[in-house]
Amino acid sequence: MLIVALDAVTTAALLLIISSGLLIVFGVMKIINFAHAAFITVGAYAALVGARLGLPWVLLVPVAFAAGAACGALAEVTIVRRLYQRPLDAILATWGLGIVIGQIVTLIFGREVQFVQAPITGTIELLGVDYSAYRIAMIGAALVVALVFSALLNGTRLGLSTRAVIMNEMLAQGLGVDSARVRLVTFAIGSGLAALSGALITPLSSVDPNMGVPWLISAFMLVMVSGGSLLTLAVSSLVLGGLQVIVSTFVNPILGGLTIAICAAVVLRVRPEGFARA
Amino acid sequence: MPEARQLGQAAAPIGIPTRLWMAALALLIVGGILAAPLLLDTYIVNILIRAFFVAIAAVTVDIVWGYCGTLTFGQSAFFGIGVYALAIIFTEYGFGPWQALLAIATAIVAAAVVAALTGWLSFYPGSSPLYASIVSLVVPIVLVQLVYSGGTFTGSSSGLVGFESFDLELENWFRLAGLSLAAVAVVTLIIMRSDTGRLLKALRDNDERCTYLGVDTSRYRIVVLVLTAIVASLAGFGYAAFGGVAAPENASFTFGTRLIIMVALGGRGTVIGAIVGALSIEVSSAYLSGSLPYVWELIIGIALIAVILAFPDGLVGVIKQLTHGIQPFERGPITRLRPIETAAVKSTDSEIALELKEVGKHFGSLSVLDGVEFVAKRSELLSLVGPNGAGKTTLIRCLSDGRERSTGFVAIAGHAIDRQPPNRIVEFGLGRKFQAASIFEALTVAECLRVARTHRARPSLVSTSIDLELPPAAISVVERSGLLERLDEEARRLSHGLKQALELAMVLSLEPEVLLLDEPTAGLTRAERQAFADILTSLASRDRLCILLVEHDLDFVREISSRIIVLHQGRIALDGSVDAVANSALVREIYTGQQAGDDGKES
Structure with missing residues (x-):
């Protein structure tokens, strides 16, 4: 029972890390970044390359973030920028971008599945059960991501501009906020967060060119259900992630994999604002 | 009607040659499909047969996305349902006439049921197109997972092979698939050019306006989804019947996006675009994906981005642009206006057209409207004035959409609106003009x-x-x-x-019996404004409409209204005759204090 609870919490932590980048992009730009999965992959391969070059693990995560942010900034300038008025087309174009990144990664690294050694190995004893230390560490990672994220949003000038753009873009522009720059930075940070999450999940899953895709749907659904705030995203991750673990454990793992998607679709049908203002 | 006859004659000389031309084109296509397998080699015939079935699915994507405006990743799921209906039934029960009928029936019914459920989830009053896209994404993913977990029944990840299927010559498969595609294309073209097709385009253009014209947009979208799902399922049925294989990829989300890419590259919103996109991608994939697998995917990705950014109308759009000067611009039929008899307002009808009791709208502790109450009769031209932020537009919204208000009672022409969506309220006799x-x-x-x-x-x-x-x-x-x-x-x-x-x-x-107008004269010239005033007064006096007008221009209001209500901070501050209200101290204070800010309000 305790193991299930730990699974639920650590799964929620992973989901939160993975979907936070999608959330900030959706919040500011009202578009869904279908290339998110590709940026997760970019982060994972950045970590892989870093590890092969012998970089210490502490450096791998920032390297992955930087790689993702750079790709994101490039994508924003060349593609996404032109599609803010056409959100459905933005989905398609970012999906195309996802294909391109995935194929480039395949051309460079091949299709094989690769592995990265976890920095923290073994198990730790927690309340009488042995549990994977790395998964426990993910709870801490999620908290750090969430804290840094809200500190950026609430404590910096850029965060203030970002919140202004989220609330009322026209007004923000009128008050001298450079919304194009806010969008560029937001998209870069969102992609960076995707890459960072990719680096963090590498020790738990294998690394292959399409590794991001299975996470994508869950991340979308969580962001849609959360209605745009980090707090509700954390709540949705915990509730739906927990549900997923419960269904996987007690019913069947395949159904478990569908839990988030189905539950979120039904929640949104019944309550279009999702968990927001709950 | 001399005018009408003249127009009819003008149309005739264009009509007949166009029809002849169309018939010749149809004959040519049918002849081509019948003769082609004799001229082409077996390899390309094989590829084209599959491509024809895929193209049918692509046309259904085009209908849902290009014509109706819902980006759907889910048509692959319906295609997959057709594939698996055939494969499972032939594997379990063998091949035979009743098995074939059962398989077709299963393909149709299963696709229709899944589509109806998907439609119910995706389309409801107030649903967003983004949400519908996301739901359409979930459908194939759920289906593929079910296939994976189905064990030997569904063949799991290795799919189903080796079942006996229809035994046709390759040439006849080609003819069957080609003619099916042509038939689907023709039917789609006819429907999309009909009045129903125009209505679907209107849904894509402006869903909200449709709703406020009394059209149940959700129902239309669900019906379209169910019909296209059945067609896609039958295409999948044909695909599996020819190929003799069912694979999870046939139902996958990846195939769903592939269908979208085909339509995007060929040209959305045109049947020919979907077909050209599907055939060219299918055929070139068959040749290129073997020799350069990853590069081919890369090219598709780049092509998709390029088309979305530079040519949103796809290949067909580019060709149309290039030949724009040469081709005569296609003209629709010339329209004749006809007046209809409107039912005269019966004297037995209630005089009260609009009734509000205790209407309130709250966001948490903030009250935008509070305790708004009034009654308006037929032939009344009631103006609603008040400073910006007084809650005028919110009030209009509460009258026209039953789900907007937090508290209170609203009745339109004697019908309580309850929590009804706008299209139902329109049926009660409400007409709303937006700002x-x-x-x-x-x-x-x-x-x-x-x-x-x-x-x-x-x-x-x-x-x-x-x-x-x-x-x-x-x-x-x-x-x-x-x-x-x-x-x-x-x-x-x-x-x-x-x-x-x-x-x-x-x-x-x-x-309508009640007309809601939100600042109809904003941005109009003086002459246009005067014409508007004349129209409104005659609507109230001659047609006995009850008109509720939100307006900033006090002079305009004074000239045409029969009564004025002043809304201030969400409450009714004054309600009375034009003279009494327009000359009151409150109105003068509000308007002389705020007039300067009014110009910046338009947005």
């Missing part, structure tokens, strides 16, 4: 008006009518505003003033 002209930019003026008549005249599935029947009030607006000469012009080319007039005529086509 910014809300019309269908891509349709012609006549088509816009026809969509507004949907609730009275069911649109035809096969033809476009020439006669446009409108109530006298709408005709008088069309005539007085100068729209009459521009009936067959695209609405996007109209001036701001004409767009406003068109929207008013559309709303009047509903034959």
Whole structure:
């Protein structure tokens, strides 16, 4: 029972890390970044390359973030920028971008599945059960991501501009906020967060060119259900992630994999604002 | 009607050659499909047969996305349902006539049920297109997972092979698939050019306006989804019957996006674009994906990005642009206006047109409206004034959408609106004109008006009518505003003033008893404004409409109103005759204090 609870919490932590980048992009730009999965992959391969070059693990995560942010900034300038008025087309174009990144990664690294050694190995004893230390560490990672994220949003000038753009873009522009720059930075940070999450999940899953895709749907659904705030995203991750673990454990793992998607679709049908203002 | 006859004669010389030309083209295509397998080698025939079935699925994507505006990743799921209906039944029960019938029936019914469920999830009053896309994404993913978990019954990840299937010659498979595709294309073309097709375009253009014209947009979208799902499922059925294989990829989300890419590259919103996109991608994949697998995917990804950014109308759009000067611009039928008899207002009808009790709207502790209460009779021209932020537009919204208000009671022409969506309230006799002209930019003026008549005249599935029947009030607006000469012009080319007039005529086509107008004269010239005033006063006096007008211009209000209500901070501050209200101290204070800020309000 305790193991299930730990699974639920650590799964929620992973989901939160993975979907936070999608959330900030959706919040500011009202578009869904279908290339998110590709940026997760970019982060994972950045970590892989870093590890092969012998970089210490502490450096791998920032390297992955930087790689993702750079790709994101490039994508924003060349593609996404032109599609803010056409959100459905933005989905398609970012999906195309996802294909391109995935194929480039395949051309460079091949299709094989690769592995990265976890920095923290073994198990730790927690309340009488042995549990994977790395998964426990993910709870801490999620908290750090969430804290840094809200500190950026609430404590910096850029965060203030970002919140202004989220609330009322026209007004923000009128008050001298450079919304194009806010969008560029937001998209870069969102992609960076995707890459960072990719680096963090590498020790738990294998690394292959399409590794991001299975996470994508869950991340979308969580962001849609959360209605745009980090707090509700954390709540949705915990509730739906927990549900997923419960269904996987007690019913069947395949159904478990569908839990988030189905539950979120039904929640949104019944309550279009999702968990927001709950 | 001498005028009408003259127009009819003008149309005739164009009509017959076009028809002959179309018939010749059809013959050519059918002949081509019948003869082609004798000329082509077996390899390409094999590929083309599969491509034809895939192209049928691509056409269904085009209908849902290109014509109706819902980006769908889910058509692959319906294709997959057809594939697996055949494979499972032939594997379990063997091949035979009754098994084949059972398989077809299963393919149709299963696709229809899944589509209806998906439609119910995706489309409801107020749902967003983004949400519908996400739901369409979930469907194939769920289906593929079910296939994976189905063990030997579904063949799991390795799929189903080795079942006995229809035994046809390769040439005949080609003819069957090719003619099916041609038939689907022709039927789609006919429907999309009919009045029903115009209505679907109107849904894509402006879903909200459709809802406020009394069209149950969710129902239309669900019906379209179910029908296209059945067609896609039958295409999958044919695909599996020919190939003798069922694989999870046939139902996958990846295949769903592939279908979208085909339509995007070929040209969305045109049947020929979907077919060209599907055939060219399928055929070139067959040749290139073997020799350069990853590079080929890379090219597709880059092509998709390039098309979305530079040529949103795809290959067909590019060709249309290049040949624009050569091809005669296609013209729709020339429209004739016909007045209809409107039911005279019966004396037994209640005099009360609009009734509000204790209407309130709250966001948490913030009250935007509080305890708004009044009654308006027929023939009353009631103006609602108040400073910015007083809650005027919110009040209009609470009257026209049952789910908007937090508390209170609203009745339109004696019908309590409860929590009904806007399209139901329109049926009670409400017409709402928005602040910014809300019309269908891509349709012609006549088509816009026809969509507004949907609730009275069911649109035809096969033809476009020439006669446009409108109530006298709408005709008088069309005539007085100068729209009459521009009936067959695209609405996007109209001036701001004409767009406003068109929207008013559309709303009047509903034959409403209560008319809500949100700042109809904003941005109009002085002459246009005067014409508007005349129209409104005659609507109230002659047609006995109850008009509720939100307006900033006090002079305008004073000139035409029979009564004025002042809304201030969400409450009714004053309610009385024009003289009493317009000269009150409160109104003078509000207006002289705030007048300067009014210009910046338009948004």
